[in-house]
Amino acid sequence: MTSANVPYDVAVLGGGNAALGAALTARRAGARVLVLERAPRHFRGGNSRHVRNLRCAHAAPTDILTDSYSPAELLDDLVRVNGGETDETLARIVAERSAECVDWMRVYGVRFQASLRGTLHLSRTNAFFLGGGKALMNSYYAQAERLGIDVQYDADVVALEVDDGVWRGATVETRGERRRVTARAVVLAAGGFEANLGRLREAWGDAADNFIVRGTPYNTGTVLHAMLDTGAQSIGSPSECHAVAIDGRAPKFDGGIATRLDSVPLGIVVNRDGERFHDEGEDFWPKRYAIWGKLVAREPGQVAYSIVDAKVRDRFIPSMFPPIEAVSVRELAAKLGISAAALERTVTDFNAAVRPGAFDHEQLDGCRTVGLARDKTNWAQRLDTPPYWGYPLRPGITFTYLGLRVDERARVLFASGEPFANVYAAGEIMAGNVLRRGYVAGIGMTIGTVFGRIAGEEAARHAAR
Numbered sequence: 001m002t003s004a005n006v007p008y009d010v011a012v013l014g015g016g017n018a019a020l021g022a023a024l025t026a027r028r029a030g031a032r033v034l035v036l037e038r039a040p041r042h043f044r045g046g047n048s049r050h051v052r053n054l055r056c057a058h059a060a061p062t063d064i065l066t067d068s069y070s071p072a073e074l075l076d077d078l079v080r081v082n083g084g085e086t087d088e089t090l091a092r093i094v095a096e097r098s099a100e101c102v103d104w105m106r107v108y109g110v111r112f113q114a115s116l117r118g119t120l121h122l123s124r125t126n127a128f129f130l131g132g133g134k135a136l137m138n139s140y141y142a143q144a145e146r147l148g149i150d151v152q153y154d155a156d157v158v159a160l161e162v163d164d165g166v167w168r169g170a171t172v173e174t175r176g177e178r179r180r181v182t183a184r185a186v187v188l189a190a191g192g193f194e195a196n197l198g199r200l201r202e203a204w205g206d207a208a209d210n211f212i213v214r215g216t217p218y219n220t221g222t223v224l225h226a227m228l229d230t231g232a233q234s235i236g237s238p239s240e241c242h243a244v245a246i247d248g249r250a251p252k253f254d255g256g257i258a259t260r261l262d263s264v265p266l267g268i269v270v271n272r273d274g275e276r277f278h279d280e281g282e283d284f285w286p287k288r289y290a291i292w293g294k295l296v297a298r299e300p301g302q303v304a305y306s307i308v309d310a311k312v313r314d315r316f317i318p319s320m321f322p323p324i325e326a327v328s329v330r331e332l333a334a335k336l337g338i339s340a341a342a343l344e345r346t347v348t349d350f351n352a353a354v355r356p357g358a359f360d361h362e363q364l365d366g367c368r369t370v371g372l373a374r375d376k377t378n379w380a381q382r383l384d385t386p387p388y389w390g391y392p393l394r395p396g397i398t399f400t401y402l403g404l405r406v407d408e409r410a411r412v413l414f415a416s417g418e419p420f421a422n423v424y425a426a427g428e429i430m431a432g433n434v435l436r437r438g439y440v441a442g443i444g445m446t447i448g449t450v451f452g453r454i455a456g457e458e459a460a461r462h463a464a465r
Helices: 017-028 046-050 071-081 088-107 132-147 197-210 222-229 285-297 329-336 340-353 443-463
Strands: 010-013 033-036 053-055 126-129 150-152 156-163 166-174 177-181 185-188 241-247 268-271 304-308 324-326 388-400 411-413 419-425
Touching: 010 017, 010 443, 017 033, 017 046, 017 132, 017 185, 017 443, 046 132, 046 443, 053 088, 053 443, 071 088, 088 443, 126 132, 132 150, 156 222, 166 185, 166 419, 185 222, 185 443, 197 285, 197 388, 241 285, 268 340, 285 388, 324 329, 329 340, 329 388, 419 443
Parallel strands: 010 033, 010 185, 033 150, 185 419
Antiparallel strands: 053 126, 156 166, 166 177, 241 388, 268 304, 304 388, 324 388, 411 419
């Protein structure tokens, strides 16, 4: 094993949004920075390659955002979707500093566009990246090169050296060759363990075999678990994650945002027995879409089906895969491989329970059913206009919530609550401090951007002592 010859002030382990945010911030503060990205260059950026937007507070309409969205409202949304299970101090930091994110990103070449319409309901709360996450990360890496940040690709961190609370270095493997990397401080931004199928099975049992990993195959949790082995305090449950219902025909890894289905609120969702199992209209999609992955995971075979009719076919972003189409409910059931009698009974009962109302998919319209075991509370319309469309659903994991506990300075903490001397964390590896069991669209990018900047600031400050 060889040692790196160039001395660095800050080493950043990871190559996504949080990692580059930390690297750029530390470099601007005068630090000599090294970024270790496990993926090859063409897959750089982690899960951030697949994102579309970032949730951010703002006081008035802007060129890309409508109305206003206060930090207090953002915090309230975040606490509510988590059922109150969040570190409110850190969540408040995310909410308040989210207002800085758009302007900060623009400094580094990130461009934005107005949000899409339809079931997303995000024009007031989320800033959309022009070109998506790939363009975002390309802008960051271009700026990193201009600023003199060293980036090493195919750099797999296989071990950490921590002694008496001080990070001493890391063992990095590239194409079979191992070397030792050192720096005065380290920022851990290497993601969660969602691509580690063995770890998922430990948390979910055999059901995990039917999960699909929406994001990068490189997030296997090596850095996370290495830090936990050193005595770092964990936060969050290994079975909690950002998991959405995605098209069941998606690839096992890296299908990204294009595999997500936005049709769920506009129709019904049934399991393989042809039965509904949850209220499809309980809240706006950005606040509730992330519950559907875990809901599907609990159904037989970890499969479900989103069913809509022709009345709404132009009201949602379609999947990258074509819908399964039929002229009758019975024909659709046969094509989906579920009982025709069961699905016809479910649709008949649902249609009979729909109450008259003014359907409006852009607001909570109160169009509901009455008398069902699981009533639909908004956007309920009769399924009676062929052709009918069906989409198979599987749980699609974006990232896991088990992470490292940090303080407001992004310092990683021991179980005792004392901080490591020179170890900071940002992004998915610490998102469990804020996200325990829920999700609201775009907040992962907000956490990564806010704490990436904090971690970069603090690491550079430590290195300058």
